[in-house]
Structure formats: structure tokens, C-alpha cells
Amino acid sequence: MIGEPTADERTLLEEMKRSWSENLRFYSNAGKEERERWVVAEFLTRLPVPFGPNELRSHVQKSKVDVEFRDARFQVKEIPDPNFRRGDEIKTTYHRVMNAKTLQDTVGPGFVYDVPRVESVYDLVRDTARELACSATYEDHKATLDLLCYVTRTRVSVIGVKEVKPEELSLLGWRSISCLIGNQAVALHAGPGAPTFLQPLR
Numbered sequence: 001m002i003g004e005p006t007a008d009e010r011t012l013l014e015e016m017k018r019s020w021s022e023n024l025r026f027y028s029n030a031g032k033e034e035r036e037r038w039v040v041a042e043f044l045t046r047l048p049v050p051f052g053p054n055e056l057r058s059h060v061q062k063s064k065v066d067v068e069f070r071d072a073r074f075q076v077k078e079i080p081d082p083n084f085r086r087g088d089e090i091k092t093t094y095h096r097v098m099n100a101k102t103l104q105d106t107v108g109p110g111f112v113y114d115v116p117r118v119e120s121v122y123d124l125v126r127d128t129a130r131e132l133a134c135s136a137t138y139e140d141h142k143a144t145l146d147l148l149c150y151v152t153r154t155r156v157s158v159i160g161v162k163e164v165k166p167e168e169l170s171l172l173g174w175r176s177i178s179c180l181i182g183n184q185a186v187a188l189h190a191g192p193g194a195p196t197f198l199q200p201l202r
Contacts, residue, residue: 005101005102005103009102009103012103013100013102013103013106016097016100016106017097017098017100020090020093020094020097020098021094021098023090023094024090024091024094027086027087027090032061033058033061033066036058036066036067036074036076037056037058037067039067039076039078039148039150039180040056040067040069040074040076040148041053041056042180042185043148043150043178043180043185044069044185045185046180046183046184046185047185047187047197049197051069055069055070056068056069057069064137064138064141064145065145070195071195072146072195072197072198073144073145073146073175074145074146074147074148075132075138075145075146075147075148076148076150077128077132077147077148077149077150078149078150078151078152079124079125079128079149079150079151079152079153080152080153081152081153081154084152089110092108093108096108117155118155118156119153119155119156120156120157120163121151121156121157121158121159121179121181122159122160122163122164122188124149124151124153124156125149125151125159125177125179125188126165126168126169128149129147129149129169129172129174129177130172132147133172133173133174142172142173142174142175143173143174143175143191144175144193145174145175146174146175146176146177146178146194146195146198147174147176147177147178148178148179148180149177149178149179149180150179150180150181151179151180151181156181158181158182158184159179159181159184159186159188164186164188164200166188166189166200169188169189170189170191174189174191175190175191175192175193175194176189176190176191176194176195176198177189178198186200187199187200188200
């Protein structure tokens with residue numbers, strides 16, 4: 001028979017419950033604005049561009065602008081693994097942890113995914129920027145928006161300078177296109193009127 005959890009185990013279990021409650025909120029619809037500000041903050045930190053947290057301002061959800069920072073108007077798009085079900089994973093783990101009486105109860109089966117093929121991050125960003133540029137949602141607004149792609153997809157490499165083709169990106173019509181992947185933040189393209197700090201390094 002398994003004995004009662006120790007005081008340390010109970011403390012750890014309560015901390016896990018607090019953590020997963022926060023995860024559920026952060027990745028819910030209610031946490032969308034906070035997630036977008038976090039992505040922009042990570043991007044600016046790694047450029048690096050000094051900023052204060054109060055400089056990152058979320059727009060209403062129907063706005064084409066997700067986060068405004070000085071003269072930047074970011075539209076944030078995540079590029080995850082194909083068929084990734086983060087919401088389902090988080091809800092399943094959240095309920096398991098919240099119902100747990102012991103640490104062992106928090107352990108359960110994980111979600112199984114097909115291993116994605118190896119991809120070029122630059123190609124993923126370019127293709128995402130092209131697809132969004134052709135959509136009715138952004139067609140009339142992209143020239144005033146700074147597209148920021150947040151790549152969470154696995155089996156990809158960081159962007160190499162020689163991969164970037166400014167001429168093909170400029171044809172897509174975005175004011176600027178940037179990418180955040182892991183610890184790498186890259187400004188790929190900046191058109192007329194784009195913020196100075198988003199001008200690509202050559």
C-alpha cells in the first residue's frame with residue numbers, strides 16, 4: 001500500500017497545480033495578448049533592443065495589429081509542428097495534475113505525433129508570409145504591418161544570412177518580416193516606413 005505523501009511531496013504537488021493553472025490560462029484565448037507580448041519581448045531582447053514592459057501595447061483582438069511597440073506594428077504568427085495539439089495536451093495534463101493526490105498520479109501517457117520532416121526555417125517563414133499576404137485578412141493591411149513569425153517547429157535549423165533573399169520577400173508586400181526561433185532573432189526584410197531597428201543586418 002502506498003503511504004501518504006510527505007510534506008515535501010505535497011508542497012511540490014501544490015506548486016505543480018499552480019504552474020499548470022497558469023499554463024492553462026496563458027495558452028487559452030484569454031492569454032492570447034500576453035503570449036503575443038511575450039513573443040515580441042523575446043524578439044526585442046535577442047535583437048537586442050532595450051525596452052520597457054509598458055512599451056508593449058496589445059490591440060483589441062479584431063485589430064490587424066497584435067502588439068504595438070513605438071513605431072512598430074507587429075502581427076505575430078506562430079509556426080508550430082504540423083498537427084500540433086497544444087491546447088489538448090495542456091488541458092489533459094491540467095486535469096490530471098489538478099485531480100492528483102500524489103506525484104505518481106501526475107504521470108500519464110503523452111500525445112504521439114509523426115516526426116516532422118526537416119525544414120528550412122527561412123522557407124517556412126517565407127511560405128507563411130506569402131500565404132498570409134495573399135489572404136483577404138491582410139491583403140489591404142500588410143503594407144503597414146510588421147510580420148513577426150515565432151517558430152516553435154522542431155527539426156529545423158536557424159537562419160543563415162546567405163539563405164535570405166530580400167528581393168522575394170519584398171514582393172510579398174509586408175512592411176517588414178522578422179523571425180524568432182529559440183535564441184535567434186532575425187530581421188529578414190524591411191520596406192519603406194519600417195522601424196529602423198527592423199532594418200536587416202547585411
